Amino acid sequence: MTEQEVIELIDSSLAEEFELARADMTPEANIYEDLGLDSLDTVDMVIVLEGAFNFKIREEESVRAIRTLGDIHRFVFEKVSGL
Amino acid sequence: MIDSNKIAVTSRPPHLAMLVLMNLWCYGLLLLWTLLGILVFPFAFAVGLLFLRCSADRVMRWFIWIYGRGWMLLMSPFVQFRRQQMELIETGKPYLLVVNHLSFFDTYCMAMLPVYDITFAVRSWPFRMFWYSGFMRLARYLDVEGSSWDEILSNSNSAFAAGGTVLFFPEGHRSRDGQLQRFYSGGFKVAIAAGVPLVPLCIDGTNRLLPPGRKWLHPCQISLRALSPINTADFKGQDGHIQLRKLVKKRMGIALEEMRKGGV
Numbered sequence: 001m002t003e004q005e006v007i008e009l010i011d012s013s014l015a016e017e018f019e020l021a022r023a024d025m026t027p028e029a030n031i032y033e034d035l036g037l038d039s040l041d042t043v044d045m046v047i048v049l050e051g052a053f054n055f056k057i058r059e060e061e062s063v064r065a066i067r068t069l070g071d072i073h074r075f076v077f078e079k080v081s082g083l
Numbered sequence: 084m085i086d087s088n089k090i091a092v093t094s095r096p097p098h099l100a101m102l103v104l105m106n107l108w109c110y111g112l113l114l115l116w117t118l119l120g121i122l123v124f125p126f127a128f129a130v131g132l133l134f135l136r137c138s139a140d141r142v143m144r145w146f147i148w149i150y151g152r153g154w155m156l157l158m159s160p161f162v163q164f165r166r167q168q169m170e171l172i173e174t175g176k177p178y179l180l181v182v183n184h185l186s187f188f189d190t191y192c193m194a195m196l197p198v199y200d201i202t203f204a205v206r207s208w209p210f211r212m213f214w215y216s217g218f219m220r221l222a223r224y225l226d227v228e229g230s231s232w233d234e235i236l237s238n239s240n241s242a243f244a245a246g247g248t249v250l251f252f253p254e255g256h257r258s259r260d261g262q263l264q265r266f267y268s269g270g271f272k273v274a275i276a277a278g279v280p281l282v283p284l285c286i287d288g289t290n291r292l293l294p295p296g297r298k299w300l301h302p303c304q305i306s307l308r309a310l311s312p313i314n315t316a317d318f319k320g321q322d323g324h325i326q327l328r329k330l331v332k333k334r335m336g337i338a339l340e341e342m343r344k345g346g347v
Contacts, residue, residue: 044268
C-alpha cells in the first residue's frame with residue numbers, strides 16, 4: 001500500500017466509526033481536542049485500525065503516545081511497511 | 084400520566100411566583116423523597132429479597148425504578164408526562180434500549196418505561212459519587228469506561244438472560260442544543276453480540292425542565308416514545324454496528340422532529 005492509500009483507509013475508517021467530518025480530518029488535528037474523541041473511543045479506534053489493516057496493535061505502548069491524526073498516519077504506515 | 088394523545092403545548096413563559104413555588108416544591112420534596120428512600124432502603128431491600136425471591140441486583144433495580152416513579156409523582160403538579168408507543172416493549176423480554184440524552188433528569192424519566200429491570204450503562208464519573216455508587220454497584224450497572232469489553236458483554240448477557248433490559252445513552256453526554264450528537268458504538272455492538280432486539284427511545288422536554296447549566300426547574304411536558312424494535316441479527320459483519328447505529332440515529336431524528344412538532 002502506498003502512503004496515500006494508507007491515509008485514505010485510516011481517514012475513511014475513522015470517519016465512518018466516529019461520525020467525523022472529512023473536512024476536519026487534517027494531519028495536525030488533535031484527535032481529542034479537535035476531533036472530539038475521548039477515552040471511550042480510544043479502544044474502538046484501535047479495533048477499527050486492527051480491522052482495517054489486519055494487524056494487532058492493542059498491546060503496543062506507542063499507541064498511547066498518539067495525539068494527532070498525523071501520528072496515526074505515521075504509526076500505521078510504519079507498521080504496514082514493516083519499518 | 085397521559086398515553087399517546089395530542090396535546091397543545093403552551094409556550095408562554097411561566098410566572099415568577101409559579102417558578103418559585105415549583106422549585107421549592109420539587110427540590111424540597113425530592114430531598115425528602117431521597118432521604119426517605121435511603122432510610123427505608125435497607126428494610127425495603129430485605130422485604131424485596133424475601134418476597135420477590137430474585138437476585139439482589141434485580142431488587143435494587145426495582146427499587147430504583149420505584150424511586151423514579153415517586154419522583155414523577157412529585158413533579159406531576161408542574162410536569163406533564165406522556166408515554167408513547169410503550170406497547171412495543173414486551174415485559175419480561177430482553178431488549179437493549181438506546182435513548183437520546185438531554186438532561187440530568189433523563190435517568191429519572193426511565194421510570195416511565197413499562198419495565199423495571201433496567202441495567203443502565205454509564206460512564207465512570209457517577210461511580211465516583213459516593214451517594215450513588217453503592218446503589219449503582221448493587222444494581223450491577225455497567226461502567227462502560229472502567230470495564231473491558233468482555234466484562235460489559237458478560238454483564239449485559241447476564242441481564243438479558245434474566246429477561247432484563249440494558250439501557251445506553253449512545254451520545255454519552257447531554258445535548259446542549261437538543262439535536263442528536265455523535266453516537267458511540269458500544270451499545271450497538273452489545274446488542275449485535277448478544278443477539279437481542281434493540282429498541283430506540285426518544286425523550287423530549289427534559290431540556291426544558293432543567294436546561295443544561297441552569298438550576299431553576301421549569302414547568303414543561305416530557306414525552307418518552309418507544310420506536311419499533313430492530314432485529315439485530317440483520318446486522319452482521321465488521322461494519323454491522325455502524326449500519327445499525329446509522330439506522331437508529333435516522334429513525335430517532337425523524338421521531339424527535341415529529342414529537343417536537345406535536346405529532347404522535
